[in-house]
Amino acid sequence: MRETTTPWRIKAFVWTGVVVFVMAVALVAAALVWNARKVALDDGEAQATRFVAGAEAALNRSLLAVDVLLASMDELLGLSNATAAWMDPDSASQRLRGSTRQNLMVRYVALLDGSGKTMASSDPSGSALAVQLPAGFLESVLEQPVSTLMVSAPVVSFASSERVLYFARHLRLADSTQVVAVAELPVVALSSVLVQGVDISGLQVTLERAGGQLLLGVPGRDEVIAPTLAPPLGDLADLGMQWKARARLTGEPALVVFRPILYQDLRISASIPLRDALSSWRGQRDTIALTALLFEAMILAAGVLALRYLDRLSQARVAIAQSKATLDQALESMVSGFLLLDSQNRVVQWNSQFELIFPWLKGILAPRLPFRRVMEETVKHHLPRLPDDEHQRWVDQRLLKQKQHQEPHEQEYSSGRTIQITERATPDGGLVISYHDVTALRRASAEIESLAFYDPLTNLPNRRLLMDRMQQAIAASVRSGQYGALLFLDLDHFKTLNDTRGHEVGDMLLRQVAQRLQTCVRREDTVARLGGDEFVVMLSDLSASSAEAAAYARRVGEKILRKLNVPYTLGGHAHHSTPSIGATLMGGAIQSSVDLLKQADIAMYQVKSQGRNALCFFDPEMQIVISLRAQLEGDLQVALTARQFVLHYQPQFHLDGRIVGAEALIRWQHPERGLVAPGAFIGVAEESELIVPMGHWVLRTACEQLAAWQGDQRYQHMQLSVNVSARQFRQRDFVARVVEVLRETGARPHLLKLELTESLVLDNVDDTIAKIGMLKTKGVRFSVDDFGTGYSSLAYLTRLPLDQLKIDQSFVRNLGVRHTDDVIVQTILGMARNLELDVIAEGVETEAQKNLLAQYGCVFFQGFLLGRPTPVAELEALMKASVPAAVQG
Secondary structure, three states: OOOOOOOHHHHHHHHHHHHHHHHHHHHHHHHHHHHHHHHHHHHHHHHHHHHHHHHHHHHHHHHHHHHHHHHOHHHHHOHHHOOOOOOOHHHHHHHHHHHHOOOOOOOEEEEEOOOOOEEEEOOOOHHHOOOOOOOOHHHHHHOOOOOOOEEOOOEEOOOOOOEEEEEEEEEEOOOOOEEEEEEEEEHHHHHHHHHOOOOOOOOEEEEEEOOOEEEEEEOOOOOOOOOEOOOOHHHHHHHOOOOOEEOOOOOOEEEEEEEEOOOOOEEEEEEEEHHHHOHHHHHHHHHHHHHHHHHHHHHHHHHHHHHHHHHHHHHHHHHHOOHHHHHHHHHHHOOOEEEEEOOOOEEEEEOHHHHHHOHHHOOOOOOOOEHHHHHHHHHHHHOOOOOHHHHHHHHHHHHHHHHHOOOOEEEEOOOOOEEEEEEEEOOOOOEEEEEEEOHHHHHHHHHHHHHOOEOOOOOOEOHHHHHHHHHHHHHHHHHHOOEEEEEEEEEOOHHHHHHHHOHHHHHHHHHHHHHHHHHOOOOOOEEEEEEOOEEEEEEEEEEOOHHHHHHHHHHHHHHHHHHHHOOEEEOOEEEOOOEEEEEEEEOOOOOOHHHHHHHHHHHHHHHHHOOOOOEEEOOHHHHHHHHHHHHHHHHHHHHHHHOOEEEEEEEEEEOOOOEEEEEEEEEEEEOOOEEEOHHHOHHHHHHOOOHHHHHHHHHHHHHHHHHHHOOOOOOOOOEEEEEOOHHHHOOOOHHHHHHHHHHHHOOOHHHEEEEEEHHHHHOOHHHHHHHHHHHHOOOOEEEEEEEOOOOOOHHHHOOOOOOEEEEOHHHHHOOOOOHHHHHHHHHHHHHHHHOOOEEEEOOOOOHHHHHHHHHHOOOEEOOOOOOOOEOHHHHHHHHHHHHHHHHHO
């Protein structure tokens, strides 16, 4: 056969297309490389701009905190109403230490006179601290016409050998004498604020004056004298966002973004070298180039293949002639029987599989054989005993189905085989019939249907089959009067086994439990697995007496307990597992299977709550408790809306008898039940999340009371403590809501003390420190309630900006009775003294307890011995009565 070739015109067209596509790919690759470079530079600009904006805000906040700290020294030490001779250096230093603890960046603050001598400081050395300010810095601060924050050049501290910056502003005493408030900040602390933990490749950050004097830079530099960078940042303003400037620290080509901050002529700059900005782009460029080359190679290969395809297209026409033979082979390889009929319903073609399915037809099959004859032979083979007229009726019905062109149907034969028959009309009026043996498929379907009612792991009935049997058992019980029982079983600590040793070991345990359960019941009883580690045992026809039925069910349950308490062998290791079993009777009346399962489940959880590994029958009282709990939750919702809550205040006393504060405690003024103590509803409020709006109401009400006392000299010193729940404290807007309440009520923040439990403080310590720190800057005080009952608290105590520890009443109750509690109380008091924290003991009920606490060094007390929680009017009366005693003491 002559080989065909492709005309040259077609080849030219193909190669022209190849060249066009190659050029298009090259142009697209170039555009992508250019665009990727622009995106990399734009991303660098965006990163630098965002960073500078964030750094400016962070540094402004930090410097503002330092400025407020220095400016507040006037009010803190009463400088405007004092002279240098009146000041007590030790007392002033103590106050400065208390104020400085709120700002973690400040190494110390000091008050200097005009000659630079230290009058007081937060440093342990107090007024003896030697402050080495840079030359001329003190004079420049005093020369300012208005008291403003001044920043020194960076110097090396003689005390710590660190590079530090000094922040200062001048203040005036009552006799107009100028003094200087100074704060020392390590450059490292400001650097961390400036960089904010941002990870930008090659980033260079500087804090410098308008003239270019470098105050700090990241990465750090080791110059002893701060250099002056050129050109000044102001000269770069004309460049805009261009990659033409020089990096401030290395001088290489870069993008430089800068912004001024609030104080003096200071500016923040961020430099991103062009080399670093384009580092990721270079990889993209190489990838795009390689991809473009691959695409071009593919296009060239496609062109070559296209020509080869065209060359072989003519050869494909020859192959078409062979398709008929291939089709015949395909028919022979079919797993289904194939039969082709013409328009007169006569046999045209068939395959060997058809003969395998219907072997009795092999001797009579021939082209043009009427299909009726095929059906007659089939019915004679499968139903040989039927009379001839029945044979003809069967054939007529089969041919009628064929004419109706129904959907695929199945035919079951006496041999047990099931054949699926599909009939499709041909364009010329004939018929294509396929016969598929689906016997194995139907058997598998039956097996799957059976599996739908059984648990595949344990081969026990599953929930669907259990519910069906329960309905049948309940109906039978109503007819016969016989009681049955339902046992709901849950394996204790099964999740721990799964988590520690894997699901395979857990599955081994479940299979062994299923086997043991089946040995504990009769053949007519049902053992089912609901899922996970939950099993149900249904006992039927126990007795016509409910008491006897319950006794029998208990014996079965105790037998199950004994069986399941025997150790298991799991993967070569012994394992001890116990069950919790809830039981309920079934029968006597129509009952819902869902309700019966719920009753047994409730009884099982009662066992869980009482220690596990036991059997408990359902008690209607359990359902009543659950219903009452739901009712209580609804009543609390109403109480919040109807303003049924009130605050009582338990006074807190100084050792000398003065009332120094009170703890705000919520009470529920129920319209029917009267005054309800918090123990009856706080647990439900915490579980239903009502504790959040409830806690906010307590906070607002306490702040409103503080604001009401501000105008009365008898009460304006009073502090109020408010308990904060874990759910309330972990709200994202907790800090904002406290600040909002203080602003709206006008309460003084330093008179508000928020009490946090020790477990709350230790849960997510970083979040706790952040929230406490933000509120401390507003003046709010913090106390740790129930201190000493948690664990690992000492590891974090030094990090938390607290004001007070509250000794838990469990320790106070056993003072003088249990020696270990005395040791714990003494340890807490000693530790608090070292950390300069106040300590208050709660739950003081006897004079002996108070005397021991006082002997150990405690000076603040709270408890029934001194005062019970009372309404605000009674508290005010008690404060009036305590004033003379305080004066007398």
